[in-house]
Amino acid sequence: MFTGIVQGIAKVTEIIAAPGLSTLVIDFPASRVEGVTIGASVAINGTCLTVTHQEDHHLYFDAMQETLRLTTLGGLSPGDTVNFERAARIGDEIGGHLLSGHIHTSARIVDIVRPENNVTLWFEIPAEWSNYVFPKGYIAINGASLTIGEVQGNRFNVHLIPETLRATTFGTVEKGQNVNIEVDSQTQTIVDTLARLGYDRPPSIQN
Template structure:
């Protein structure tokens, strides 16, 4: 479980394609690797990955084909910057919202509008996820916990403060770039529970 509060910007230092449709990635992240051991979870652009090795501030993780198909990790290259967050500890503050690190879909940036001291960024919204996105609700974009400002049938907008732009990959992404989306898991559970009732 994560909070959507990015701890540091990491860098992809190695990508190795596996047999079939898998891959192994190596990510430099001195902060998140400082206490990471084999089997620990680290979110990479919002995707929960399991540490298989950690040496010299670089951790490696296996990425299966399902993850490559359902996220933007397959578009990464050596040198790409990524958002990194360690799994939340039960005794820590929950600064963002409950994030699982399970990507629901990929969106694209469709507009960036500068405002006074902040920026409005609009993203495409996959049709199958639209019902889970509400104004003033939480959404995770590339592992960043954000509040939805506005939502339409096929897009949503968030307000990005300078700290978010500076400290995450969202600040450097351009119109057309892909981003990982994770909707609020509570909405999905509510839907399932209500769907099983005879109303």
């Protein structure tokens, strides 16, 4: 499990392609890999991956083709930066909201607004996932736990303070870029339960 509090930015240094999978070699800040062991879980742009090898502060992760297809990891290139978070431990403070590291879908950045001292990002999400997006609700974008601002159809925005821009890759994102989305599990459960009970359908017209 993860908390959605991004612990830093790491850089992809190499991608090793093999039949059925790709190995991502990622350079982490040295202080962030202390105590890492083979088999440890790390969220890379919100995607839970397993450490398969370590060389100093370079960690290796194997990503299956299905993972590359369903997430934005398949579009990474050497030199790209990613958000990372090591798996939560018992007793850790939950500053965001609990995440599984299993990506549901991707969204596209459709607008970037830069008023003074903050940034507003607008995203477009596939219509079938918009049922789980509510104003003031939680959502994880590239592994960061964020609060949804406005919602307009299948578009929504988030407002980012300078510290979030500094500590994550959001400070350098561009319009048209795709991001990983994990919807809030509690919201998904409530919406799906109501749908099974028929509350997602308009009331029938009585004659």
